[in-house]
Amino acid sequence: MDIKGNSLYSQMQSMSLQAMGNKLPTTGADAIGVDGIPANSVGKINQSTSNFGDMLSSALNNVNELQSDAGDKKKAFEMGDTSVTLAEVMIASSKSGIALDATVQIRNKFVEAYKEIMSMPV
Template structure:
């Protein structure tokens, strides 16, 4: 029981320190206005370029996944051919990274298709 009360008192002390430090700063849950309108210029900013569009961002993400898969395939082939620079650990990490990137891309695609279907099924 004393361990729990000790942990609770440490948490409270930490919260009080963080509260004292953050009084002069903006609230932690404040929304950054640039997130609401990414293309807008902030006050005092001159000549800021426009934020990339959705299609450009999506294409970059797909190209990144493709690059990760190509890199993992090349490392796997080099390992199979006996290249001393391609050790098993690096090959496995590259393969796992490409697999995670592919799964994330498939999940994004599934959610986009679901959102499209939801919009199409809305009554007019």
């Protein structure tokens, strides 16, 4: 999975500010950020145009590609293709397994967060 940590962190940070009712700092010199601290000292918020749904979809597609690549290499090795080594098969299988485990953990965190949000009083 090719998720950039800084981008994800800055998106979570901006969502947190929006959820607390604070306005996002502007890029001007007189912008005020969290707790009255100038926005320049807080740091820049990522202005990327990709949204969370696109990023999640891309990550899931990447996991799917890793799974299918590992399956193809396994099949080729089992059929006796000499261009595929056992090491390549094991590495592809491990990559796909790790990616799937990470995806399951992310899903579990989303479900946990959803349940927590739904149990909040309105």
